[in-house]
Amino acid sequence: MDERGWDECDFIFVSGDAYVDHPSFAAALLCRVLESSGFRVGIIPQPVWKDPMSFSVLGKPRLGFLVGAGNMDSMVAHYTAAKRLRSDDAYSPGGKSGCRPNCATLVYVEGIRRAYKDTAVIIGGIEASLRRFAHYDYWSDTVRRSILLDSKADILIYGMGEKPLLQVARRLASGEEIAGIRDERGTCVRVHGKNALYQWKDLNFLPGYETVKNKDDSSLRAYSEHFMMQKKNSDPLSAKPLAEENDGDRWVVQNPPSLPLTAEEMDRLYELPFTRKAHPMYEKTGGIPALKEVSFSLVSSRGCFGGCSFCAITNHQGRAVTGRSRESLLRETRRILSQQNNNRVLKTGMEEKFKGYIHDVGGPTANFFRPACDKQKRGGFCTDRECLYPSPCPKLKADHRPYLEALRALREIPGIKKVFIRSGVRFDFIQYDKKHGSEFLETLCRHHVSGQLKTAPEHVSANVLDAMGKSGSCCYERFRKDFTAVNRKLNLKQYLLPYFISSHPGAGIKEAEELARYLKKTGFTPEQTQEFYPTPGTLSTVMFYTGIDPRTMKPIYAARGGRERRIQRELLKNKSNHLSDDGCCS
Numbered sequence: 001m002d003e004r005g006w007d008e009c010d011f012i013f014v015s016g017d018a019y020v021d022h023p024s025f026a027a028a029l030l031c032r033v034l035e036s037s038g039f040r041v042g043i044i045p046q047p048v049w050k051d052p053m054s055f056s057v058l059g060k061p062r063l064g065f066l067v068g069a070g071n072m073d074s075m076v077a078h079y080t081a082a083k084r085l086r087s088d089d090a091y092s093p094g095g096k097s098g099c100r101p102n103c104a105t106l107v108y109v110e111g112i113r114r115a116y117k118d119t120a121v122i123i124g125g126i127e128a129s130l131r132r133f134a135h136y137d138y139w140s141d142t143v144r145r146s147i148l149l150d151s152k153a154d155i156l157i158y159g160m161g162e163k164p165l166l167q168v169a170r171r172l173a174s175g176e177e178i179a180g181i182r183d184e185r186g187t188c189v190r191v192h193g194k195n196a197l198y199q200w201k202d203l204n205f206l207p208g209y210e211t212v213k214n215k216d217d218s219s220l221r222a223y224s225e226h227f228m229m230q231k232k233n234s235d236p237l238s239a240k241p242l243a244e245e246n247d248g249d250r251w252v253v254q255n256p257p258s259l260p261l262t263a264e265e266m267d268r269l270y271e272l273p274f275t276r277k278a279h280p281m282y283e284k285t286g287g288i289p290a291l292k293e294v295s296f297s298l299v300s301s302r303g304c305f306g307g308c309s310f311c312a313i314t315n316h317q318g319r320a321v322t323g324r325s326r327e328s329l330l331r332e333t334r335r336i337l338s339q340q341n342n343n344r345v346l347k348t349g350m351e352e353k354f355k356g357y358i359h360d361v362g363g364p365t366a367n368f369f370r371p372a373c374d375k376q377k378r379g380g381f382c383t384d385r386e387c388l389y390p391s392p393c394p395k396l397k398a399d400h401r402p403y404l405e406a407l408r409a410l411r412e413i414p415g416i417k418k419v420f421i422r423s424g425v426r427f428d429f430i431q432y433d434k435k436h437g438s439e440f441l442e443t444l445c446r447h448h449v450s451g452q453l454k455t456a457p458e459h460v461s462a463n464v465l466d467a468m469g470k471s472g473s474c475c476y477e478r479f480r481k482d483f484t485a486v487n488r489k490l491n492l493k494q495y496l497l498p499y500f501i502s503s504h505p506g507a508g509i510k511e512a513e514e515l516a517r518y519l520k521k522t523g524f525t526p527e528q529t530q531e532f533y534p535t536p537g538t539l540s541t542v543m544f545y546t547g548i549d550p551r552t553m554k555p556i557y558a559a560r561g562g563r564e565r566r567i568q569r570e571l572l573k574n575k576s577n578h579l580s581d582d583g584c585c586s
Contacts, residue, residue: 006040009059011065012066013042014066015068017290020290024297026126032273046099049101052115055114064121070126071126075102085097091288092288105123105125109123113152120155122153126316128151129316130315130537131146135537146246155189157188161186162261183200185255186257204242205243223546227542236379237378270332276336276339293359301363304363309468309539310468316537318381319372320376321363337413355417365423373396375395388471398437399435401436445494451494452495455498457470458500459501467504467505467507468506499526503531509568515572516571543558
């Protein structure tokens with residue numbers, strides 16, 4: 001601030017992550033956006049939340065505080081699916097755990113309010129976004145109120161926040177009071193009294209918090225309906241405002257989602273002047289482990305039309321995919337070459353010298369590089385069906401050609417030795433591309449795999465895959481054979497690294513045995529496994545909590561007991577004595 005001649009910041013961003021100036025880190029991305037529009041922005045990364053002074057080290061901001069728990073939900077960052085405390089945190093200096101509190105958004109806002117009672121506070125990020133309405137909290141096994149009410153923040157920005165944040169910032173800078181900003185897309189606001197709702201047109205009412213908070217049958221059914229109303233009202237082109245009543249006649253109102261960034265806006269965003277480095281203050285603490293994996297990666301797309309029930313990306317980034325232009329990816333790669341060649345090597349996770357390897361070119365799903373259909377090109381998507389499940393939509397345009405062209409151009413840049421794809425690919429989407437699918441698979445194996453390719457079949461049981469919103473196991477078997485055949489043709493020894501989930505709703509011991517028998521038959525012991533983790537904002541979490549499939553409102557089995565979840569986990573890892581040689585559970 002002294003070097004720039006600032007006597008105050010316009011905004012101060014309080015983040016649950018260490019400060020890394022890289023486009024994969026939310027604080028850097030949003031603050032660079034504000035900076036590019038002329039705002040003076042300070043960052044307080046991982047404040048010592050028990051000390052009120054830690055929130056005042058940069059003084060009081062002119063326009064307000066921005067609060068985000070970090071790239072990960074703070075509870076997920078702290079606890080495993082078995083609710084055991086994690087021993088490390090990749091987004092903290094040296095991977096040290098305990099640098100952020102539980103429920104970080106709530107704690108940070110409380111600290112800011114203690115230091116400055118009358119300042120504007122805007123919350124956002126993955127933690128706030130997925131808790132914008134009443135939500136099931138796995139760690140307390142209760143339904144909690146909207147985080148906007150519990151935190152007493154002024155505005156909640158949900159989803160990918162660049163557009164709404166910039167709009168709110170400009171309105172504050174023009175002299176508007178934070179209390180008067182009620183109609184911005186991509187935001188949630190709190191109001192008191194039903195009379196205050198008349199300023200919104202075409203308002204849709206969700207079941208109230210008092211209706212969904214209990215565990216009786218009617219409340220569980222109402223909670224399922226509550227989630228589906230949000231899902232069916234998520235298309236930016238047709239969405240209406242949503243309102244949820246809470247105790248004391250308090251209301252949370254969600255404005256329609258922000259329109260996705262266009263390809264041109266994506267290009268400008270990711271070409272902002274990021275240093276791609278962690279802050280120098282972390283040099284003596286071991287660097288930031290999360291930076292090492294993405295240091296020389298390119299974000300090529302946003303959004304995901306995969307429709308997996310257990311994934312929150314749909315509820316946060318949206319289903320409409322936006323891909324960057326090939327030219328923008330080339331410019332960013334050339335900037336990495338010129339910017340990083342002289343960096344010193346630090347094996348602790350600070351900066352590495354660029355050696356000609358691009359770690360990844362991807363997004364939520366690497367080969368979702370362009371919109372799925374014409375409607376997605378306009379920023380919208382269907383709310384009455386999925387793009388890929390239970391069968392591909394007739395309007396789906398599966399075309400890997402633009403991605404292939406971008407990858408080819410990146411490989412041809414002088415100084416680039418290898419371009420890897422590590423985001424994971426959707427193998428059924430490859431099969432749906434009749435023109436370029438085979439070419440993409442061969443190109444993938446020839447140029448972009450580093451010995452192992454991550455895939456996500458998730459399970460093999462038909463009813464579990466149905467609950468997951470995934471294609472049948474025959475798709476994976478076909479892909480496995482095609483992958484083996486291509487590697488044989490190219491005389492390569494490369495392997496699939498499949499990812500499976502245990503204890504997902506729909507999976508009982510019978511389904512876990514079926515998966516274990518499949519793994520035993522194929523001789524594969526998975527290294528990457530996950531016990532289903534019920535996190536806010538996913539369809540699967542609603543199934544887990546309510547025992548109801550919200551899509552059909554019919555009962556669905558969910559393993560909630562610790563013993564059964566442990567057995568399913570052990571069966572998945574082929575470490576259990578519960579499966580005898582004849583494939584029966586003993």
